[in-house]
Amino acid sequence: MVHYLELKKVSDSFQPELSDTIEKVVQSGWYLFGEEKKAFEEEFAVYCGTNDCIGVGNGLDALALIFSGYMEMGVMQPGDEVIVPANTFIASILAITRCGLIPVLCEPRLDSFLLDEEKIEALITPRTKALMAVHLYGRVCAMDPMRAVAERHQLKLVEDSAQAHGAMYKGKKAGNLGDAAAFSFYPGKNLGALSDAGAVTTNDAALAEVVRALSNYGSLTKYVHLYKGINSRIDELQSAVLRLKLKRLDKDNELRRRYAERYISEIHNPRIIVPDYPNHEGHVFHIFAIRVPQRRDELQSWLKEQGIETQIHYPKPPHLQEAYKEWATLSFPITEKIHNEVLSMPLSPVHTSEEITCVIDAVNRFV
Ligand SMILES: *Cc1c(COP(=O)(O)O)cnc(C)c1O
Numbered sequence: 424m425v426h427y428l429e430l431k432k433v434s435d436s437f438q439p440e441l442s443d444t445i446e447k448v449v450q451s452g453w454y455l456f457g458e459e460k461k462a463f464e465e466e467f468a469v470y471c472g473t474n475d476c477i478g479v480g481n482g483l484d485a486l487a488l489i490f491s492g493y494m495e496m497g498v499m500q501p502g503d504e505v506i507v508p509a510n511t512f513i514a515s516i517l518a519i520t521r522c523g524l525i526p527v528l529c530e531p532r533l534d535s536f537l538l539d540e541e542k543i544e545a546l547i548t549p550r551t552k553a554l555m556a557v558h559l560y561g562r563v564c565a566m567d568p569m570r571a572v573a574e575r576h577q578l579k580l581v582e583d584s585a586q587a588h589g590a591m592y593k594g595k596k597a598g599n600l601g602d603a604a605a606f607s608f609y610p611g612k613n614l615g616a617l618s619d620a621g622a623v624t625t626n627d628a629a630l631a632e633v634v635r636a637l638s639n640y641g642s643l644t645k646y647v648h649l650y651k652g653i654n655s656r657i658d659e660l661q662s663a664v665l666r667l668k669l670k671r672l673d674k675d676n677e678l679r680r681r682y683a684e685r686y687i688s689e690i691h692n693p694r695i696i697v698p699d700y701p702n703h704e705g706h707v708f709h710i711f712a713i714r715v716p717q718r719r720d721e722l723q724s725w726l727k728e729q730g731i732e733t734q735i736h737y738p739k740p741p742h743l744q745e746a747y748k749e750w751a752t753l754s755f756p757i758t759e760k761i762h763n764e765v766l767s768m769p770l771s772p773v774h775t776s777e778e779i780t781c782v783i784d785a786v787n788r789f790v
Pocket residue numbers: 481482483484511512514515557559583585586606607608609619620621
């Protein structure tokens with residue numbers, strides 16, 4: 424049996440240090456706003472190459488806190504527009520609508536699954552205030568062209584880096600490629616905690632301060648409230664766990680790349696399209712999605728019978744979700760095609776090379 428992802432194995436691979444780390448925090452008697460949070464924020468900022476990192480409760484909050492921060496700073500007003508890929512995980516879009524902003528959906532490119540930078544400009548209106556670069560599946564968006572558009576129209580460039588811990592673009596890390604970035608440390612992410620956790624990274628000191636306050640009841644000093652904030656904090660336990668796991672992130676990402684390269688070079692099934700993978704990009708393969716233009720669901724059940732678990736990221740695009748029924752009549756053919764064709768293969772640092780071979784053999788045997 425090849426599972427899609429076994430979190431127990433991930434945890435085991437960090438033992439005995441993981442249990443020691445947890446025990447140390449429990450014994451310290453200090454669970455929020457302590458040394459671990461402070462140290463994790465410093466270490467993750469250094470890792471990304473940014474001046475600031477603010478640990479928060481989860482990835483969705485991290486994204487929403489960036490927009491709330493800009494609104495408190497007067498950079499954005501309710502009703503302003505944010506351009507976002509139509510084929511992202513719904514959290515990217517929920518963060519925008521939660522802040523009273525309007526998501527403007529943009530088609531991705533079929534070959535990279537990433538926002539098509541050539542389609543952005545046609546969507547810009549006088550109310551457009553930001554572009555969201557979602558580094559979907561762990562591959563960084565075309566940041567140079569996106570930055571050029573952002574500069575030309577004075578837009579903020581916000582990264583959704585929830586799937587891109589350690590991903591690189593021209594020598595710089597995801598999280599340090601725009602004006603501000605949001606990370607998720609949901610357990611299944613490349614850098615995952617043992618519960619929900621997230622972070623905002625930025626080089627904008629003013630934004631960092633507002634986000635820090637907003638995440639803690641709008642307060643920087645106890646009982647002094649500058650904004651109508653929320654409670655969204657990373658705790659000491661998750662911070663300590665993430666500090667331990669951060670040390671191995673680059674090595675884990677390297678192994679993900681190696682497995683992805685095997686899938687790319689060894690899957691030879693005319694029914695299947697493997698993603699293109701330009702070597703110069705620091706892809707971290709949070710997800711390895713193949714495209715199966717016909718009979719995708721049949722392939723998935725067939726693999727299941729062979730003992731191989733796969734997933735679909737994502738079965739239904741945001742504009743076809745009940746939550747956004749106001750968009751039900753909109754049409755995004757490329758987005759819809761992607762959602763109908765993608766199938767994610769098992770790929771993680773706790774898979775063995777034999778398991779990857781087993782997946783490749785099975786996929787190649789499908790007729
Ligand atoms: C996981 C994820 C999020 C949300 O992160 P949570 O920590 O689950 O709130 C946002 N955007 C993308 C692209 C994600 O994959």
